[in-house]
Amino acid sequence: MKQELGYTQYKFNYITDYAKEIDKSATRMEFIWQNRDSFKNNVDIEVALKSAVETIERQLEEFKGYLKPFDKEDNQ
Numbered sequence: 001m002k003q004e005l006g007y008t009q010y011k012f013n014y015i016t017d018y019a020k021e022i023d024k025s026a027t028r029m030e031f032i033w034q035n036r037d038s039f040k041n042n043v044d045i046e047v048a049l050k051s052a053v054e055t056i057e058r059q060l061e062e063f064k065g066y067l068k069p070f071d072k073e074d075n076q
Contacts, residue, residue, distance in 0.1 A: 006069020018063040025056045 001008045029052035036045045 003070060008070075011066060011070070014066045015063070018059065018066060022056060022059045022063060025052065025059060028052060029056065
């Protein structure tokens with residue numbers, strides 16, 4: 001696959017896929033918050049939001065790795 005300026009189309013596919021997943025996770029988090037009064041009593045909203053934040057933070061760390069260009073020596 002052709003690599004220019006440290007990127008390939010394959011790498012950009014990963015970047016856009018991760019960005020879409022982060023967007024979906026943020027939307028889920030907002031859904032939890034907006035519907036916080038509608039959940040059953042056995043749903044702990046604080047725990048659900050904390051879990052959503054942890055998921056997004058993990059996704060962001062993975063995403064950052066794909067944003068970095070390949071080293072010039074890499075042939076990926």
